[in-house]
Amino acid sequence: MDIFAQLQKVFGFSSFRSNQQEIVEAILAGKDVFAVMPTGGGKSLCYQLPASLLSGGCIVISPLISLMKDQVDAALAIGLEAAYLNSTLPQNEQQEVMARMQRGGYQLLYISPERLALPGFLQRLKKSPFSFLAVDEAHCISEWGHDFRPDYLALSRIREEFPHLPLAAFTATATEKVQEDITRRLHLSDPLLVRASFDRPNLFYQVLPRQQVNKQIEGAIREHKGEAGIVYRLSRNDVEKTASYLSARGIAALPYHAGLEAGVRQRNQEAFNRDEVQVIVATVAFGMGIDKSNVRFVIHGDLPKNLESYYQETGRAGRDNEPAHCLLFYSRGDFFRLRPFIEQLQDKQERELGLQQLRRMMAFAEQPMCRRRAVLAYFDEEYGQENCGACDICVHGTEEIDGTVDAQKVMSAIYRTDQRFGAGHIVDIVYGAKSKRIVSLGHDQIKTYGVGKKEGKGHWRSVIDALLAQGLLQAEGGEYPLLKLTAAGEEVLFGKKKFIHHCILAPEEVVPQEETHDRELFARLQLLRREMAEEEGVPPYVLFSDRSLHEMCCSYPENDREFLAVNGVGQVKLRQYGASFLAVIRDYLQEHPEIEKVIPAVVEQKGKETPHKGLQASDTVTETLVLAREGLGVAEIAARRGLKPITIAGHLEQIFRQEENDLDILRFIEPDLLQELTAQFVANGSVRLKPVVESMAGRADYDQARIVRGYLQGSGNIL
Ligand code: ADP
Ligand code: MG
Numbered sequence: 001m002d003i004f005a006q007l008q009k010v011f012g013f014s015s016f017r018s019n020q021q022e023i024v025e026a027i028l029a030g031k032d033v034f035a036v037m038p039t040g041g042g043k044s045l046c047y048q049l050p051a052s053l054l055s056g057g058c059i060v061i062s063p064l065i066s067l068m069k070d071q072v073d074a075a076l077a078i079g080l081e082a083a084y085l086n087s088t089l090p091q092n093e094q095q096e097v098m099a100r101m102q103r104g105g106y107q108l109l110y111i112s113p114e115r116l117a118l119p120g121f122l123q124r125l126k127k128s129p130f131s132f133l134a135v136d137e138a139h140c141i142s143e144w145g146h147d148f149r150p151d152y153l154a155l156s157r158i159r160e161e162f163p164h165l166p167l168a169a170f171t172a173t174a175t176e177k178v179q180e181d182i183t184r185r186l187h188l189s190d191p192l193l194v195r196a197s198f199d200r201p202n203l204f205y206q207v208l209p210r211q212q213v214n215k216q217i218e219g220a221i222r223e224h225k226g227e228a229g230i231v232y233r234l235s236r237n238d239v240e241k242t243a244s245y246l247s248a249r250g251i252a253a254l255p256y257h258a259g260l261e262a263g264v265r266q267r268n269q270e271a272f273n274r275d276e277v278q279v280i281v282a283t284v285a286f287g288m289g290i291d292k293s294n295v296r297f298v299i300h301g302d303l304p305k306n307l308e309s310y311y312q313e314t315g316r317a318g319r320d321n322e323p324a325h326c327l328l329f330y331s332r333g334d335f336f337r338l339r340p341f342i343e344q345l346q347d348k349q350e351r352e353l354g355l356q357q358l359r360r361m362m363a364f365a366e367q368p369m370c371r372r373r374a375v376l377a378y379f380d381e382e383y384g385q386e387n388c389g390a391c392d393i394c395v396h397g398t399e400e401i402d403g404t405v406d407a408q409k410v411m412s413a414i415y416r417t418d419q420r421f422g423a424g425h426i427v428d429i430v431y432g433a434k435s436k437r438i439v440s441l442g443h444d445q446i447k448t449y450g451v452g453k454k455e456g457k458g459h460w461r462s463v464i465d466a467l468l469a470q471g472l473l474q475a476e477g478g479e480y481p482l483l484k485l486t487a488a489g490e491e492v493l494f495g496k497k498k499f500i501h502h503c504i505l506a507p508e509e510v511v512p513q514e515e516t517h518d519r520e521l522f523a524r525l526q527l528l529r530r531e532m533a534e535e536e537g538v539p540p541y542v543l544f545s546d547r548s549l550h551e552m553c554c555s556y557p558e559n560d561r562e563f564l565a566v567n568g569v570g571q572v573k574l575r576q577y578g579a580s581f582l583a584v585i586r587d588y589l590q591e592h593p594e595i596e597k598v599i600p601a602v603v604e605q606k607g608k609e610t611p612h613k614g615l616q617a618s619d620t621v622t623e624t625l626v627l628a629r630e631g632l633g634v635a636e637i638a639a640r641r642g643l644k645p646i647t648i649a650g651h652l653e654q655i656f657r658q659e660e661n662d663l664d665i666l667r668f669i670e671p672d673l674l675q676e677l678t679a680q681f682v683a684n685g686s687v688r689l690k691p692v693v694e695s696m697a698g699r700a701d702y703d704q705a706r707i708v709r710g711y712l713q714g715s716g717n718i719l
Helices: 003-011 020-028 043-053 065-077 091-102 113-117 121-126 150-161 176-186 213-222 236-248 262-273 307-314 334-343 348-366 371-378 392-396 404-416 423-431 436-440 457-469 487-493 519-536 546-555 560-564 571-591 600-606 616-629 634-641 645-657 671-684 689-695 702-714
Strands: 033-036 058-061 082-085 108-111 132-135 167-171 192-195 203-209 228-232 253-256 279-282 295-300 324-330 398-402 473-476 482-485 500-504
Touching: 003 020, 003 043, 003 571, 020 033, 020 043, 020 167, 020 192, 033 043, 033 176, 043 058, 043 065, 043 108, 043 132, 043 167, 065 082, 065 108, 065 262, 065 571, 082 091, 091 121, 108 113, 113 121, 113 150, 132 150, 150 176, 167 176, 203 371, 203 392, 203 457, 213 228, 213 236, 213 295, 213 324, 236 253, 236 279, 253 262, 262 279, 295 307, 307 348, 307 371, 324 348, 334 348, 348 371, 348 457, 371 392, 392 500, 404 423, 404 457, 404 473, 404 482, 404 487, 423 436, 423 457, 457 473, 482 487, 519 546, 519 571, 560 571, 616 634, 616 645, 634 645, 645 702, 671 689, 671 702, 689 702
Parallel strands: 033 167, 033 192, 058 108, 058 132, 082 108, 132 167, 203 324, 228 279, 228 295, 253 279, 295 324
Antiparallel strands: 398 500, 473 482
């Protein structure tokens, strides 16, 4: 059994992600498996690939009915024999599925844990010729997990009932306690244990001080035009408010929270899943029932209650491993909004733990430390690199600022009002607000009144947050805490000590992810994907992931072979959708002759995955090389191979770029033209084709410029 060939043919992937290969091999060898892999780590493939090879197929136990349908649709879309059994199917269809199951007609059969517990069902399942079982979202079996489901406890019996079948359990929940619980309850015997890194390198973490949160959220979403995202809010009320705020400003957003009627909730989730709305605004109730892979941003409008929740919620972004943005709007005041939730816990120990975790979450938002390092440290994982390159701290850098004067302004206002007011009021004094309350209390007469007008209220709010974070101030009291100076704070006020704080450089800038694909083509392919998905009644990401579309927008495949080289395109998807997608790409290329193709081999090398064998793309370059050596020109090679001249020019560019090649550039470009083009490239000081071709005013075309560019990059690296 060639698992690599199967990976390419069925799934359209050129390499395994970390840990996938050993898991697949273990299952094929009949071993139990327990794998902890982060969201987006590619757990499904670990059981789907063996299921596609073994004679009996796989029973997949999966917790959510809504999820099941999407997973089956995705499996069917790559040509696997798959079905699910749950109560949403009409009775007669359930009978059909069971009959086919007993005949061994499925490679994948998804069932819910409740189903397993139904009388008589187990007996029929046992008579069916399955080769192994997979338990997805296995943490649902643990009461310590965040999604405990009592019916998962029934799974404790599967080992007894299927003593001869290997059992593979998967989860993204990382805590030790949950892990132990799962192995014990499932009675795994000598399993292959896999614990993948929890790092999600494609997620960019950022924290900004919260000011006008809805406006800030709107701004952040506008940076993600046409991309799907989730906005988390703490309360149902805020969910509703933010959703209507966004809708009123023309952003398609729907609310999701437990207070909505189940039908509405379901519809809103579906609409988001199918890219019919851009944004879902939700409480933490949202997330479990969704496998949507193209979520490009997750925004937290409020502080999550601990790092575990933060990790799980942000983890819903970028499952396709494409860049995604996680943005938290933070205000220290959230502590007081969250504390009551924790204080209502019965158990004293849990209460203490809850508060401790909340403080840790605040520290994450406040400390000038790599966010990735902080998240991973929560899972006891040490991050190996100095600079993660994908969080605000590492990318922007921080600066130490002497904020003593600002601190004194704030503290003086607190001191002169006898430490009897909260943060809002103090900000009003320093800022110089003309509120009734200020006037009636005579606070507009205080010396510090209005000294901070030009910095704005938000600035003073963050100064107070920083003073609290460093223990120079403390907030006392329940709902409306009063600010008081601590002993250390008094030292700053009276000039005995400095107040130094770390400031993230250029924090107001929402981080743009590096744009590597063609946006215009992407929009067209996105539309096509949505239309075709709608016709088939499946979510768009089931057809192709964003990653696949992004690749198409770099490599511009023009034939079946090039299309197959795109990540995520296997035989079945080529057959089903190849013609339609290729047609759109071809039209687009006709309209844009200036386009620079990045051939798949290059795209692939950028990814983390290491290709295990030569890619088809490089074979096609070799074919061009062979013909070029025979003395053929661009047009002739193109005609001979049935490819476009632009493609051949791209091949030649690559060939010339290599240090050792035996082709003579002068066979493709006249000496005068070569000289002129070289001069243009040098004058432009860039590798971009467009300015060069434009300044040649018709004396050279893109193909020629491209070939020369490859030559200049190869020969002594002029470019
Ligand atoms: P998980 O269940 O671990 O959250 P999924 O199984 O849903 O993750 O996979 C996440 C995404 O990664 C999917 O879009 C899937 O197609 C993709 N994927 C999985 N394995 C690979 C691979 N070897 N190469 C490229 N993409 C992969
Ligand atoms: Mg999964």
